Amino acid sequence: MxxxxxxxxxxxxxxxxxxxxxxxxxxxxxVDGYFLQPVGNLKVTALFDGELGLPRSDLLGISTEKANQLFAENFVPVNEHNQVVTDFSAYLVQTPTQNILIDAGTAKCFGPSLGHVPENLKKAGVQSEQIDTILITHAHPDHLCGITLNGKMVYPNAKVYLAKADVDYWTSAKNEAKATDFFKPLFKMTRDALKPYQQTGQLIAFTKDSFKVPNVELISTHGHTEGHSSYLVDGLNGQKFLGLGDVVHYAAVQFPYPEASYKPDTHSRRAIAVRKSIFKRASQNQWWIGAAHVAFPGIGHIVKNSKGYQWIPTQYRPDN
The missing domain is CATH 1.20.5 (Single alpha-helices involved in coiled-coils or other helix-helix interfaces)
Structure with a gap:
């Protein structure tokens, strides 16, 4: 040629x-936004809700220079506003007899970058009608709004558990009137999310003494909100999974420096004390952790080191 x-x-x-x-x-x-992790006889599935930027200025109790150094050393992504890109996740915990959802995501409350828990739940092979128990860590929209969409239950067969202290506070017109402009919209979001479950008697506003869910231990982690709660699920043979909620927001900073706090915390000192206490307990007991705002899947362990604490993320393994 x-x-x-x-x-x-x-x-x-x-x-x-x-x-x-x-x-x-x-x-x-x-890849689809879910991740499977066996914990004893539990099947834990992390469900990605989305991501949002958190302002650096909301991180208190540590110098700006030190915080920025930690963000850089940990290669934490930032958005176009130089905010710290933060993941939002919920956790499906399946026991031999229960389908438990720890937190429910944001639905439409915080914009289009969030609200993906229901679709990722379906991708993981579970229908919303199969959820029988929803344990809400606290009444902020990124954890609560996802139980309801357009005024209707997303999980029609589930009982929703939320601390009475949070129910009382975030549904109070009196508290709403006194709230800052930042928090004021959250009151209506809370009422709208809870309403259909309240109407059918499926909302359980619990106290420390009245909380009763099989295989689950309530751990009071008040501070971020009045009734903030974490949930320890027993996987038998010493294996336990803790749905941590919002004990941590800025993982790169708050693990090595748990005294660093988050500006929107209702009770800053209490939130710091809770963080130190729960880190210590989790480290000593080698609990599996599901942390809503740690990089997805937010599943791993907390260990003590020479500085403070360290997050050890889970390792991907084939689902056998």
Whole structure:
């Protein structure tokens, strides 16, 4: 074959290969937003709700320079506003007899980058009608709003458990009137989310003495809100999973420096004391942790080190 004939064929082949490569790149998508983790006889599934930027200015009790150094050393992503990109997750915990959801995500309360728990639950092979128990760590919208969509139950067969202290506070017109502009919208969000469950008697506003859910121990972690609660689920043979809630927001900073606090905490000193206490207990007992605002899947262990504490993320393994 002559060089004159060969040249256009080579050009065509290169163009075809380049086009195919470009098409393959445009078709690639991120994996589905769920992650499976066995914990004893439990099947724990992390459910990605989305991501949002948290302002650096909301991190208190540590110098800006030190915090920024820790964010940089841990390669924490930032958004176009130089805010710390933070993941939002909920956790499905399946025992041999229960389908428990720890927190429920945001639904439409915080914009389009969040609200993906229901779709990721379905991708994980579980229908919303199969959830029988929802344990809400606290009444902030990114944990509570997802139980309801457009005024209707997302989980029609579930009992929703939320600390009475949070129910009372966040449904109070008196507290709403006194709230800052930042918190004021949260009161209506809470009332709207709870309303259909209240109407059918499926909302359980519990106290420390009245909380009763099989296989689950209530751990009071008040501080971030009045009734903030964490839930320790027994997987037998010493294996336990703790749904931590909002004990941690800035993981790169608050694990090594648990005295660093989050500005929206209702009771800052109490939140700091709770963080130190729960880190110590989790480390000593080697509990599995599900942390809502630690990088997805937010499942791992907390261990003591020379500085403070360290987050050890779980390792991916095939689902056998």
């Amino acid at each position: 002559s060089v004159k004939l060969l040249k256009p064929i080579l050009v065509a082949l290169l163009f075809s290969a380049g086009t195919a490569y470009a098409e393959s790149r445009t078709k690639v998508q991120q």
